[in-house]
Amino acid sequence: DAKTTQPTSMDCAEGRAANLPCNHSTISGNEYVYWYRQIHSQGPQYIIHGLKNNETNEMASLIITEDRKSSTLILPHATLRDTAVYYCIVRVGEGSSNTGKLIFGQGTTLQVKP
């Protein structure tokens, strides 16, 4: 799986958009970008994923650059409950020798401040 690089920490004001970047310059054509978050010491929670197109769901938006070497997770109106560690993961699609693996990096600690 491609390696990802994320900033160690970020701050965001409550009510503002939080933009979390992720670099994955070695990503391959069949690798998906996933975002998970971990609040306090709970189990990680799925947020969103995409392959090449931008994606949006009820939690967030995912913007993937045209060359797919980086992406940005956007929380449109951050709240205090969004304070968490956010993980960007790049995972191969099905059918490869690495089928199934889900490898986490260090993640970005997002602190939402009042």
Place this chain on the structure above:
Amino acid sequence: NAGVTQTPKFRVLKTGQSMTLLCAQDMNHEYMYWYRQDPGMGLRLIHYSVGEGTTAKGEVPDGYNVSRLKKQNFLLGLESAAPSQTSVYFCASREPGRGGRKAFFGQGTRLTVV
């Protein structure tokens, strides 16, 4: 719908003791994973399984064994616990699929080896 359930939630072991952590999922998922998370660090993959009766090594498999005798259960065993295995253990499951599938995580097992 319980999702992914880990048993036990907390455990203290003495060095050299053995124990088994149980992960159960009720979503009929093919893939299951065991991770460990040390303080201030991201999740590291111990072992994973892509189906009943199959297991594979992850990033940090030494000192652990796993079994997937039933599709819904994934067991993680410590034959002779060491203080270095003090950690929080997370189990996850997901469905395979070319369109990408999200993983569901349990709430963790906090293990202390003294």
